[in-house]
Amino acid sequence: MGTILAICLxxxxxxxxxxxxxxxxxxxxxxxxxxxxxxxxxxxxxSERRIPxxxxxxxxxxxxxxxxxxxxARPGLNAVRDSLxxxxxxxxxxxxxxxxxxxxxxxxxxxRLFGGEPPAVELLHDPARQAEVALLQGVLMEQAFKGLExxxxxxxxxLPQVRAWSDSLARPPAARPELxxxxxxxxxxxxxxxxxxxxxxxxAVQAGTADQGGGFLQGWEPLRVTARELVAxxxxxxxxxxxxxxxxxxWGIISVAASFGIxxxxxxxxxxxxxxxxAPLKRRQILAGKALACFLTILALVLxxxxxxxxxxxxxxxxxxxxxxxxxxAFAFTGLMLLISVLGRSxxxxxxxxxxxxxxxxxxxGGMVPLFFMPEWMRTLGTxxxxxxxxxxxxxALWRGFGWTELLPVCGILLAFGAxxxxxGLKAFRWSxx
Amino acid sequence: MVEGLHFSYGERRAVDGLSLELRPGEILGLxxxxxxxxxxxxxxxxxxxxxxxxxxxxxxxxxxxxxIRARLGLAPQELALYDELSARENLDFFGxxxxxxxxxxSGRCAAVLEETGLAGRARDRVGTFSGGMKRRLNLAVALxxxxxxxxxxxxxxxxxxxxxxxxxxxxxxxxxxxxxxxxATHYMEEAQRLCDRVAIVDQGRLLALDTVPALLxxxxxxxxxxxxxxxxxxxxxxxxxxxxxRLQAAGPLDxxxxxxxxxxxxxxxxxxxxxxx
Numbered sequence: 289m290g291t292i293l294a295i296c297l298x299x300x301x302x303x304x305x306x307x308x309x310x311x312x313x314x315x316x317x318x319x320x321x322x323x324x325x326x327x328x329x330x331x332x333x334x335s336e337r338r339i340p341x342x343x344x345x346x347x348x349x350x351x352x353x354x355x356x357x358x359x360x361a362r363p364g365l366n367a368v369r370d371s372l373x374x375x376x377x378x379x380x381x382x383x384x385x386x387x388x389x390x391x392x393x394x395x396x397x398x399x400r401l402f403g404g405e406p407p408a409v410e411l412l413h414d415p416a417r418q419a420e421v422a423l424l425q426g427v428l429m430e431q432a433f434k435g436l437e438x439x440x441x442x443x444x445x446x447l448p449q450v451r452a453w454s455d456s457l458a459r460p461p462a463a464r465p466e467l468x469x470x471x472x473x474x475x476x477x478x479x480x481x482x483x484x485x486x487x488x489x490x491x492a493v494q495a496g497t498a499d500q501g502g503g504f505l506q507g508w509e510p511l512r513v514t515a516r517e518l519v520a521x522x523x524x525x526x527x528x529x530x531x532x533x534x535x536x537x538x539w540g541i542i543s544v545a546a547s548f549g550i551x552x553x554x555x556x557x558x559x560x561x562x563x564x565x566x567a568p569l570k571r572r573q574i575l576a577g578k579a580l581a582c583f584l585t586i587l588a589l590v591l592x593x594x595x596x597x598x599x600x601x602x603x604x605x606x607x608x609x610x611x612x613x614x615x616x617x618a619f620a621f622t623g624l625m626l627l628i629s630v631l632g633r634s635x636x637x638x639x640x641x642x643x644x645x646x647x648x649x650x651x652x653x654g655g656m657v658p659l660f661f662m663p664e665w666m667r668t669l670g671t672x673x674x675x676x677x678x679x680x681x682x683x684x685a686l687w688r689g690f691g692w693t694e695l696l697p698v699c700g701i702l703l704a705f706g707a708x709x710x711x712x713g714l715k716a717f718r719w720s721x722x
Numbered sequence: 723m724v725e726g727l728h729f730s731y732g733e734r735r736a737v738d739g740l741s742l743e744l745r746p747g748e749i750l751g752l753x754x755x756x757x758x759x760x761x762x763x764x765x766x767x768x769x770x771x772x773x774x775x776x777x778x779x780x781x782x783x784x785x786x787x788x789x790i791r792a793r794l795g796l797a798p799q800e801l802a803l804y805d806e807l808s809a810r811e812n813l814d815f816f817g818x819x820x821x822x823x824x825x826x827x828s829g830r831c832a833a834v835l836e837e838t839g840l841a842g843r844a845r846d847r848v849g850t851f852s853g854g855m856k857r858r859l860n861l862a863v864a865l866x867x868x869x870x871x872x873x874x875x876x877x878x879x880x881x882x883x884x885x886x887x888x889x890x891x892x893x894x895x896x897x898x899x900x901x902x903x904x905x906a907t908h909y910m911e912e913a914q915r916l917c918d919r920v921a922i923v924d925q926g927r928l929l930a931l932d933t934v935p936a937l938l939x940x941x942x943x944x945x946x947x948x949x950x951x952x953x954x955x956x957x958x959x960x961x962x963x964x965x966x967x968r969l970q971a972a973g974p975l976d977x978x979x980x981x982x983x984x985x986x987x988x989x990x991x992x993x994x995x996x997x998x999x
Contacts, residue, residue: 294818298804305847433816559800564862566796567766567819568788719770 291569295577298583299551305583309547314589316652318538318596321533325600328528338366339420342375347541349395351407356390358431366426379412386413387421388428398435443484445595450478490555525687531658533593534682538655538675540589542646545621546639548582553638556718565719575626575714582625586618604685611696616699620674623706623717626713633718649673674705727776729762729926736762738926739776744871744902749893751917752906753985755995759926761799764875768796781870783938792821795869799876799906800858802863805849806887809840809859812848813866820867834862837886837895853887853908861892872903874898878912890916910985922989929992934985941991949976 324701337479343356358368367388370378375387389410398407405448409428439446454474457467555561565576594602594610604610626644650656652666653675660665670676681698684690690698723744729737736759744750765771766778769785783790803812813831822830835841838858848856857878864872870944874893878886893916896903907913913920914934921931930937946957948969959965962980969975990996 290823291819294815298807298815301811302804302806445869493902559798560804562765562770562798562800563796563802563816564819565770566791566794566798567816568821569793569819570788 291573292577292580295564295574296580299548299578299581300584302551303547303581313547313585314538314592316543317536317538317589318593319536321529321536321593321597322540322600323532324535325529325532328532330687338364338615339424339474340378340384341365341367341424342378342384343367344370344373344375344387345390346371347390347394349356351395351398352390355394355409355431355435356388358434359388359427362427362431365424368712376412379414382414384409385417386424388424389411400660434646443481443488447478447481447485450474450481454478460722487557497577522548525683527601529597529602530683530687533597533600533602534686535658536656537593537682538589538650538653538678540593540623541586541617541678542650542655542675544582544585544589545625545628546642546646548578548585549631549642550639551628552578553632553635561719571719572714575717578620579626579710583618583622586621587614590614590618602686605689606685609685609690610682612695612699613678613685616681617674617678617704620678620702620706620709623709623713624674626717627709630713630714630716630718650675652676654679667690674702677701677705723764723779723964724763725777725779726772727763727766727778728947729766729771730774732913735926737766737773740923740926740928742921742928742931744904745918746902747897747900748918749897749903749905749916751913751920752904752923753908753910753913753920753989754923755908758908758923760908761875762926763906763923764796764798764873764906767873768794788941793870795864795867795872797861797864797872797874799879801860803856806847808845808847809835809851809862810844812859813863816863817866822867824972828869830866831916834865837865837892838862852882852885854881854888855886857881858888861889865892865896870901872901873906874903875906876908877905878907879911886912910989913953915987920985922985922992924989924993924995930988937985937988938983941988942985943987944983945981946978947981948978950974951976 303313341359343360345352345356356367356369359365360369368384373391375384375389378384380385389412391408391410393405394407394409397405411421411424411428413424439449454471457471457474476633505677552561555564561574565571594604594614595621597603624646628645629638631641631645632638650673652670653659653673654662654670655675659670659676659679662670680688681695681702684695684698688694723742725741727737727740728734728735736952738759740759740763742750752763754760762771766773767780767785769778769780769787771789772786778785781790783792785791785794804815807815810831813834814827817827817831833843835844838861840855840858843851843855848859851859857880861874861877863997864874876894878889881889890912893903893905897918905913905917917934919933920937922929922937930941932940943958943960944962944964945957946959946965946969948955948957948966950969950973955969956970957965966978966980969978986996
């Protein structure tokens with residue numbers, strides 16, 4: 289065992305001294321995971337995830353300003369005041385999803401109820417952003433209802449408007465029964481608001497504050513929607529990092545398998561393997577030392593990426609499952625490393641063939657493009673790739689909600705794959721150049 | 723000791739019925755051109771290759787036996803070292819492979835670094851070493867576990883004269899310590915200087931095996947070159963004085979040069995080719 293450890297430590301030391309090898313083993317997979325994690329999460333800046341909106345006020349009234357302020361305060365919108373020309377240019381160049389243009393007469397029209405032209409706004413938008421525009425329309429309607437709610441809940445300011453409106457209805461252009469009903473209703477509404485205003489004044493005198501009780505029309509709203517957070521069962525990744533970290537990890541593992549496979553050929557070419565063979569060692573000790581170094585490097589990589597992934601939400605609910613997935617993956621690719629080392633006679637041949645094989649396996653197994661983007665036949669073909677099973681095992685432990693029942697068969701496949709490759713590799717390994 | 727040894731790479735015979743024996747405390751030279759079968763013989767002696775026919779016995783046992791291998795020290799022709807590791811790290815690793823541990827390991831590492839003159843560069847990466855330094859370290863690794871038999875394959879290939887002299891000294895020290903050394907080379911000067919006996923091999927066959935004086939006596943002759951006026955005379959002679967007197971008698975000589983026989987000449991006579999062909 290001491291000899292195997294000595295060979296293993298030597299290989300780990302050689303890896304640490306090789307800057308390029310170190311980069312592709314540890315830094316590249318991390319950069320891959322972080323880069324694609326950020327790309328698919330839509331960026332790390334919260335403001336970039338909000339809908340960009342330009343606000344244009346062509347009315348310049350107190351009502352239009354209040355309306356635009358209330359829109360700008362909405363969460364989920366990144367609203368900026370702009371001129372009409374500026375807003376049009378921003379939408380045309382894709383800097384804004386839409387421009388909300390408050391039309392002239394917005395304030396005056398808003399004082400009327402159930403008659404005349406309604407206050408108007410225009411939503412100028414990019415036709416390719418229909419989903420976001422539909423969301424914006426919903427937001428605008430909600431704001432309009434909030435305005436109505438505000439009027440009914442402030443009787444003193446609403447009363448003059450109602451009286452003016454009632455007076456205008458007293459002189460109908462023609463005898464129409466529905467206007468007669470409306471006139472009576474506005475009269476009643478005016479009396480109601482007067483009584484509310486008197487009640488508010490009395491309450492303020494008695495309590496030194498406005499009436500908060502009674503509740504009738506106080507804070508009136510057409511519909512109250514409340515949101516309550518509930519942690520859902522995890523049936524999908526919580527973030528893109530839970531996809532990109534296993535994928536990045538697999539690229540790192542592939543790099544480790546390739547470099548250790550090639551290193552065996554380099555040792556044969558440079559004569560160090562001959563020296564090892566001339567020592568009182570068994571062949572299996574030499575290969576076991578190399579395999580152990582490969583195995584430990586893969587485990588170190590898994591550990592590193594999982595630790596760095598934690599702040600990005602990459603964490604297993606059941607860490608033991610992740611440990612099992614990591615061990616099975618390390619075993620599978622250690623076996624594959626031994627197979628790679630027999631693919632050719634020279635370093636160049638093994639490097640070329642090894643990387644070609646690994647790239648195809650990565651492609652088939654979802655290491656480049658997630659399998660759910662692939663056609664059915666590609667997914668079927670992917671079952672031959674250890675990359676697929678490794679990603680499945682890691683994702684199973686991270687976010688697929690696997691238990692031991694689901695994980696163990698996947699680990700079994702990986703162990704069988706690794707053992708098969710190792711046997712072929714050991715059988716076919718060329719000990720000398722000649 | 724090898725007896726009637728045969729080994730082929732496919733159709734090409736690398737060792738063809740070779741027999742020889744190395745005596746304890748002796749430096750036995752294996753002299754032959756590149757491709758003569760020297761490295762193959764070394765590999766057979768280490769158990770890295772198995773003979774197609776014949777018998778190999780090393781230190782009284784089978785070279786495939788780990789106990790026998792533990793008593794062998796091989797310095798292969800290629801510099802079998804890890805360039806990214808320091809000299810000390812290389813020695814430490816190969817020492818562990820040979821079963822050394824603890825204070826014995828550190829003591830032997832320090833000793834061979836001293837012997838090879840590399841103590842001052844022990845912590846430097848081997849990749850920064852000159853060719854001569856790498857050769858010395860290559861030999862140091864072979865000496866690390868104090869083997870009973872040293873197998874040195876082209877131990878001075880590509881080194882400067884100073885390093886070569888240092889290597890010669892190291893090899894001679896092994897003989898003084900009572901260790902057997904099999905020294906494969908294609909430099910006849912090295913064989914002539916270092917070796918107690920020399921085996922001349924070509925195309926896998928043993929052509930001659932004896933001490934250097936005996937080989938020269940058996941297969942070599944002196945070269946006498948005499949100048950008389952505008953004429954230069956070349957005479958191959960086993961009795962230079964008699965031949966010189968004969969030439970002088972035929973007419974007065976202006977000058978003459980006598981060249982002693984060497985192993986190059988012996989090789990030429992045995993094979994019809996030069997060593998470096």
